[in-house]
Amino acid sequence: MKISTLFLFSCFALSNCSSSKESINPTDTLQINVDMGTTSDAKDTSDVTDVKDLGEDISLDFDPRRTCYTEVVSLGEVEDDKINEISGIAISRTQNVIWVHNDSGDEDGQFYALDFQGKLVGTFVLEGAKSKDWEDLGIVESEGKTYLYFADTGDNKARSGTGGRSKVRVYRVEEPLVDLSANTDVAQILPDYERYTFTYPEGARDCESLLVDPRTMDLYLLEKKNTGDVHFFRAPSPVDGTNTELEQLTSIPIGNDSYPGAATTASSISADGHWIIVKTYTSVLLFPWFGGDFSAAVSTAPIVLPVPREIQGESIDFGNIGEGEGILTISEGKNPSLNFMKDNCK
Numbered sequence: 001m002k003i004s005t006l007f008l009f010s011c012f013a014l015s016n017c018s019s020s021k022e023s024i025n026p027t028d029t030l031q032i033n034v035d036m037g038t039t040s041d042a043k044d045t046s047d048v049t050d051v052k053d054l055g056e057d058i059s060l061d062f063d064p065r066r067t068c069y070t071e072v073v074s075l076g077e078v079e080d081d082k083i084n085e086i087s088g089i090a091i092s093r094t095q096n097v098i099w100v101h102n103d104s105g106d107e108d109g110q111f112y113a114l115d116f117q118g119k120l121v122g123t124f125v126l127e128g129a130k131s132k133d134w135e136d137l138g139i140v141e142s143e144g145k146t147y148l149y150f151a152d153t154g155d156n157k158a159r160s161g162t163g164g165r166s167k168v169r170v171y172r173v174e175e176p177l178v179d180l181s182a183n184t185d186v187a188q189i190l191p192d193y194e195r196y197t198f199t200y201p202e203g204a205r206d207c208e209s210l211l212v213d214p215r216t217m218d219l220y221l222l223e224k225k226n227t228g229d230v231h232f233f234r235a236p237s238p239v240d241g242t243n244t245e246l247e248q249l250t251s252i253p254i255g256n257d258s259y260p261g262a263a264t265t266a267s268s269i270s271a272d273g274h275w276i277i278v279k280t281y282t283s284v285l286l287f288p289w290f291g292g293d294f295s296a297a298v299s300t301a302p303i304v305l306p307v308p309r310e311i312q313g314e315s316i317d318f319g320n321i322g323e324g325e326g327i328l329t330i331s332e333g334k335n336p337s338l339n340f341m342k343d344n345c346k
Contacts, residue, residue: 068345076117088137091319164204209267227255308339
C-alpha cells in the first residue's frame with residue numbers, strides 16, 4: 001500500500017498524546033555493546049567490541065515522518081530470571097501472550113509464553129529440535145491457523161571471519177494453546193513441527209533477523225553487521241524440508257544519517273503487510289511496504305522511531321498487547337522491560 005506524504009504528516013500531527021504508563025526518556029545515555037553474542041558458538045569473546053557510550057553518536061529525536069507512534073513506555077518487566085537472553089519475540093494474534101526465546105542457556109528447542117505484564121505463563125519445547133543459535137522469532141496467520149517461526153541462524157564466527165555454519169535452520173510450529181493454569185516449570189512437549197534448512201549463495205553469514213511475509217509466506221533473513229551494507233536473503237514459498245539455497249536480495253546501508261544504527265538484530269512485518277521494521281542496538285527503523293514490493297520498501301530511507309533505552313535490545317514485533325496496536329521491544333538481561341510504542345493511527 002502506498003503511503004502518501006500528506007498521510008504521514010497527518011498521522012504525525014495526531015501523535016502528541018500522553019500515557020499513564022512509565023515513560024522512558026529516549027535521551028538517556030545508552031550503554032551498548034555493538035557486537036554481542038551469547039551462543040555456544042560465541043563463547044570466545046575475542047571479537048567483541050568493548051562496551052561504549054553510543055548515546056551521542058546517533059540522533060534520538062523523533063523523525064517528522066514517524067506516523068503516529070508515541071514515545072516509548074514500559075508496561076512491566078519479565079519476571080522469571082531464567083528468561084534473561086531474549087533474542088526473539090512474537091505477539092500472539094489470538095491469545096493474550098507474548099512468545100519469547102533465549103538465544104543460549106536453555107534446553108534445545110525451548111521457548112516461553114509471557115502475559116502482557118511479563119509474567120511467565122507457559123514453557124514449551126520443540127521435541128528433538130536444536131538451538132544452536134536461535135536469534136529471532138516470527139508469527140504469521142495462514143489458512144485459518146497461526147504459526148511460529150524460530151530462526152536458528154546466528155553465526156558469530158561468520159561475522160568475525162573465523163569460520164561459519166555450513167547450514168542454518170528455521171523451525172515452524174503451529175502456535176500452541178496456553179493453559180494459564182498449567183505448571184510453568186514443566187515444559188509442554190511439541191512433537192509436530194517443520195524444519196527448513198538453508199545455505200547462503202556466497203558462504204556463511206550471521207543473520208539475526210527473520211521476517212515472514214503474511215501475503216506470500218516467503219521467508220526473509222537480514223544479515224547482521226555493525227555498520228555498512230547488510231543484505232537481505234529470501235526463501236520463496238513454498239518452503240520445504242530439503243536444503244534450499246537462499247536468494248540474495250538488496251542491501252541497506254546501516255550506520256549513516258539516513259539509516260542510523262549499530263548492528264541489525266531483529267525485524268518484523270506487520271500483520272496487515274503494510275510495514276517492515278528493523279531493530280538495531282541504537283535505532284528502530286520503519287519502512288512503508290509499498291504494494292508488497294520488498295526491495296522498493298527497504299531501498300527508501302526509513303522512518304526513524306523513538307529508541308527504547310535498552311542494554312542489548314535484540315527483539316521487536318508489531319501487535320496489540322492490551323494498549324492498542326503498536327511496536328514492542330524487549331532487551332536481553334535480567335528482568336528486562338516490556339517497551340512499547342503505541343500507534344495512534346490504529
